[in-house]
Amino acid sequence: MQPDKRTRNTVNIPFAVSHGSAAQRIESELRRSIVALELPPGIRLSEQEIAERHGVSRQPVREALIGLARTRLVEIQPQRGTVVAKISVRKMMEARFVREAIETAVVRRACSSFDRQSRQRIDDLIDMQDHAARRDDHAAFQRYDELFHVALAEGAGCPLAWEAIQDIKSHMDRVCQLTLPGPDAMLPLIEQHRAIVAAIDACDEDAAAEAMGRHLTEILRALPRIEAEHPELFSS
């Protein structure tokens, strides 16, 4: 049934060169699908099926699932099965709290010294995000949003801050995914980004921290509505 083991991997390269190993590719792909809610919370994930769908063996799939379990996107129940984790409001609130703690500290630090190259990049990112919003392109919007926060951390000289956030952000991502399609949800976020940058330019620590705090509080506004509309996605 398999055409040729030698060529199989090389055939896959062209359209998904994102990461080197198959395990990393599959982890990225699964993470994207889960965050995009294409794989809804509660659904069972079969190593076998995923392996067949991607044309690889079960081993890389297993490593991918272990990676996802580390960020709590899936729950591996030993000898029983693996399911996509439900969204926990509690964990989401905690993640938001921790993220606010980190990012307010980051922007305060950015007020003291900010890398010039990152500063320029941020303007570009905001522009591109603006265009994405006007095209109503949610995926691009979210990608540029992420890059904005990455650039902030790097510009402040603390790229590790974003790594720390990434590990907990999974609890928030799916909620954000649900809020973006709402009417006029994107443009205010861009304005908040601009406010943060303006405060940094003015070297006003308190204003920058406050702006970041407001920005990261935004997600709480739509939460009750989202939870009421999609109760099946949430856990407790």
Next chain:
Amino acid sequence: MQPDKRTRNTVNIPFAVSHGSAAQRIESELRRSIVALELPPGIRLSEQEIAERHGVSRQPVREALIGLARTRLVEIQPQRGTVVAKISVRKMMEARFVREAIETAVVRRACSSFDRQSRQRIDDLIDMQDHAARRDDHAAFQRYDELFHVALAEGAGCPLAWEAIQDIKSHMDRVCQLTLPGPDAMLPLIEQHRAIVAAIDACDEDAAAEAMGRHLTEILRALPRIEAEHPELFSS
């Protein structure tokens, strides 16, 4: 050469029941060895050798190494080898910064409301840590220190904060390991713990945050000396 595949796993259970799967057991064991500097930075780790030493196959070892690579304790160089990562002063400083951001926010929150059970547990932990210090038991001291910070996060209603810290703490752990054996390094830390708790009891947010900040700045004091004494452990 293998005595009996059926019995091998069950034989291993009695003396190392720490975590369920072999992969998790080995990851914990390796993490401990690396943090304790029994496996010095720069040393090569062979999947094969570790597998033989633990009496398992390469697969669980591989998963353990992937887990360690996620927290940057080891570096997996594809098709080349895996080495214990050197201590990066830059990353350590960044991790310290992020950790301070998180934990100061946690203690501020703890001033508003703190779980009573955790509050009692913290007193016990400080006592036990004090005894460990007087016995000059570094391992126990570090364990209770960690449990103290865990209890703080849990008491403040944000256990996720500690998870986030854990992911970046590896950059600091080995430096702490080097500073503890110094003369009179442990007792001041305990006093700082007490100061933090006292500020929380007094519901004084600013004092609690400041006490935590001082506590987490302590690691910077000994850093130059450590780096000068053990330059081979550091990267750049």
Next chain:
DNA sequence: CTGTCTACACTTGTATGGTAGTATACACCG
């Protein structure tokens, strides 16, 4: 003696077979 080229010994990455454990459905007994 020196530079290049090749074959080999190593590594990580992947594929595949097999084992232990759990849940479920079905037959069987009370």
Next chain:
DNA sequence: CGGTGTATACTACCATACAAGTGTAGACAG
């Protein structure tokens, strides 16, 4: 007809074998 024991069909987990890439030592030509 209700409750219990058993067989079966899954699962994650582990062991083993193989593939593919990398660094190095040694042969060989100049």
